[in-house]
Amino acid sequence: MTTQADLDVTDTADWAGRPLGEREVSWDERDAILFALAVGAPAERLDLVFERDLKVLPTFALTLAQWAPDVLGSAGAFDVGTALHGSQRLEVLAPMPPSGATLMQARVGNVWDKGAAAVFEVVVECEYVRATWSIFAPGRGGFGGERGPGRTSGPEGDPIATVGLDVAANAAALYRLTGDRHHIHIDPVAAERIGQPRPILHGLATLSAAVLAVAEAQGASPADLTLLEGRFSSPVFPGEHLTVPVWADGSFRVDTGRGTAIDGARALFA
Incomplete structure (x- = not known):
């Protein structure tokens, strides 16, 4: 223990x-x-x-x-x-x-x-x-340690598909019930404290939603996921429309009308 x-x-x-x-x-x-x-x-x-x-x-x-x-x-x-x-x-x-x-x-x-x-x-x-x-x-850096891996380069060539995703207006309120109840996802005052105009969707909720889109593009079942990775670049707001370009090797990206929300992402299925 x-x-x-x-x-x-x-x-x-x-x-x-x-x-x-x-x-x-x-x-x-x-x-x-x-x-x-x-x-x-x-x-x-x-x-x-x-x-x-x-x-x-x-x-x-x-x-x-x-x-x-x-x-x-x-x-x-x-x-x-x-x-x-x-x-x-x-x-x-x-x-x-x-x-x-x-x-x-x-x-x-x-x-x-x-x-x-x-x-x-x-x-x-x-x-x-x-x-x-x-x-x-x-504020916790500068201790003389290794920098670690840098960002991976983006996928090469054109995506095989681009899938649209409409985020439900109550998506963050629903996702909170799965366990992550941080206030920035429901309370406008808490969201304002981190510089956001309104509550944001959980990054893991966006990533999971993207898995559904990538599986659709690959002709796979999202339940057959074997590997997932992604970097969170900017927030997603409930009610937004997202686009998910998907490449043949499982690489993908999540874009909003304001820019990229998730990059360096990949999903593989059995």
Whole structure:
């Protein structure tokens, strides 16, 4: 078991490799269906929203693991008021059953020094997935560590398809019910404090919605996702229209009318 002493560090570099504890999480069919609806699965996709032959979207596991980056922020590794979710990676190890339980173990991975900021990796593992959050923390850099990997180059050639996505006006309110209840996604006052004109959609909600679009373009089932990664560039607002260009190798991007929201992204399916 992780104790407070395990988390009591003062130097940014010393967070690397620190355990963040473990947690047994459980879910049922209702949880998986609510998640699918919250990220835009249509009612006619019975495999995603009807318990009879339900397949669980693999990105649902990220809602069950949200406690881990929250633990790191609460322990004082970074200022939760200014830190940003920089990117996300998800490796799918096995399909999740419609209902069940699993033990999730979390740790800090690498801590990269970006100069004015640090990037903390939070790694969560269980029998079904391995997930890595990259948290961009202003003011925590400059400790003499490695800069870490840079941005990947964009996909080559033209996309094989561009899929349109309409984000529901209540998308953020719905997604909050899956576990991430940070106030910036529902409270206009909280959103204003981070410089946004209104509440923003969760980055992971946008990423999960994009998986549906990429699967459609690839002729695959979104439940057969095996690998997902993407970098969050700018926020998405509930009610916006998105476009998702998709390339043959699984690369994709999420664009709004204001610019790119997710880049450096890739989704692979079995």
